[in-house]
Amino acid sequence: MQGFGDLLYGFNIALSPYNLFIAAFGVLLGVIIGVIPGLGGTSGVAILLPLTFTMPTTSAIVFLSSIYWGALYGGAITSILFNIPGEPWSVALLFDGYPMAREGKAGQALALAFIPGFFAALVSIVLFTFFAPLLAGLALKFGPAETFAVLTLAFSTFTGLGGGSPAKTIASACVGFLLASVGLDIVTGRPRLTFGSITILSGFSFITASIGLFGIGEILLAAEETLEFKGIQGKIGVKDMWVTTKTMMRNPGTFITGTILGFWIGVMPGTGATPASFMSYGIAKQYSKHPEKFGTGAPQGIIASQTAAQAAGIGALLPLVTLGIPGSPTAAVILGGLYIWGLQPGPTLFIEQRDFVWGLIASMYIGNVMGVLFCLAMVPVFTAILKTPYAILTPLIILLSSIGAYAVNNTTFDVWLLLMYGVIGYVFKKLKYPLAPLVVALVLGDMTEEALRQSLILSGGSLAIFFTRPIAAGFMILTIFLFLLPAIRPLAQRVGRTFRAEEAEKAGEG
């Protein structure tokens, strides 16, 4: 029971008064970020990242991950009570959450999101505690070829599972990679793509990019529709919690599918909580005995989307600490934080940074308990935030974003970049280019290039190295499959349809 001892050790660290305070502060900020529409978990974590620069590394990761847990809970409040998603991952939640709240069962709808969501998070953290050391042990054997193969796998999931136009997805990733390669070349030290400018010699920061693309872009998009928050009042009573727990017990299938599916999608690099909640909702509807009730306030719809979102949030950190690859855009920002704190993300963390890893894992348990307690007790307090008028909220978010961007390098140049990214984010969102690949590529660019070039040096320039080593080959085959998936899918659907039609015919004959 080596793992159990490690976990206790982690709790020892995470329960220190300072870390406990940091976790509570992070969860609280996270819930607030979650509640505010237009301020997502990704940009929220990026804006607050500079606050961690003066913290010890363990407290820093506890702070950032706690914000993530808080935001996962907080997004639900806005969706259910105001019919506006507080976070992208709570869009699927409002399909059934809002109708239920409008029937006068707001408390129940909220509890249905929080309580199963909490248990889903708990199950995922147990899975995390179990799998993380195993995966890290495996990853320690990775050479550059395996690293490159895993990284390409990360990008293939965007095209395979992201659901957007493949050309736009790949283009977005390429722009991110190109931005990452600006500055000094990592191997030869020659300045690249700087065009003589000294300001950009140190490269482009992903923090500015994620705040600008997600945060400012979202604000410009929101400006098109005058946001007015007319919501339903909601408070969670003890009775609501009791009814909800019973509902959850009566729908074990929805709960378990949501959790496992969410965790798995979270672990898949690059995807995260948003697609997880949609997929889980879709599956729950498809296999329900009463699919027609979905969209009118079905409790299963709430359970399915929220459990998957929470589980995916936890899962997204698994490849982060074991492989050094983010499982979601928010995890990508946290990964960038690791580099800034001077840590080398990846399996060596488990050996060299035991405090960090186990402190993080223990704080997941603590952070989620705090998150669910805050939300169950203080819904009215958080909804009061939404009464803040638009004309105050918008400039405040913009000012906080500017501080976040400025603090990266202490230059106003980054604030100018923020404006530019904001415009790009707005245009990309309108034209349906996915933004996550760009940010993830910007974070992972140097690592990807280094792995590729080292592999090629090892093999003397032959690409065969990626297919002759068994682990790398496995990842590469999966990568190619995922890249081809958008092309295969319509074909498979056509085959499936004719197959089903034949079956129906046979059934008719019999």
Place this chain on the structure above:
Amino acid sequence: MRKAEIICALVLLAVAGIGMAEAIRLGSGWGPSGPRAGFFPIWLSAILGLCGLSILVKAMRMNPLAEAARKPFVSKPLLKHVLAVFLPMAAAVVLFEVIGFYLAAALYLGVFMRWMGRHSWPAVLAASLLFPAATFLILERWFLIPLPKGMVGNYLPY
């Protein structure tokens, strides 16, 4: 939308072209220490170029009379809303450089609240005094992150 798609694809192609030219200048082949500096960018630019072309072709083949194609990227009244947020933000960034973050923040917040939200003067004054004061305490004192103070920074009493 069709026009916007085409313009965006052309911009992507231009970026790919710049990347390609720079990669060729740096050398993209095999050097004494393995792949040269331009090796990674040239492949990225090539892939980006292909994606840009594919998006461009798809947009060009869109029926220009179809509803999706004719829908404007952003309608004029909506553009006004977007600019009402974007332009003050850009002005605030200019002010950061000149008069520093705290004064610019107070001014920006106050103007936006009064002009967009038609808030009462007491509310405007309270917000534009409290926010800079709070950020000052939290950032400079607590987290030790100094923000730009512009030209007036030298005259402030600390």
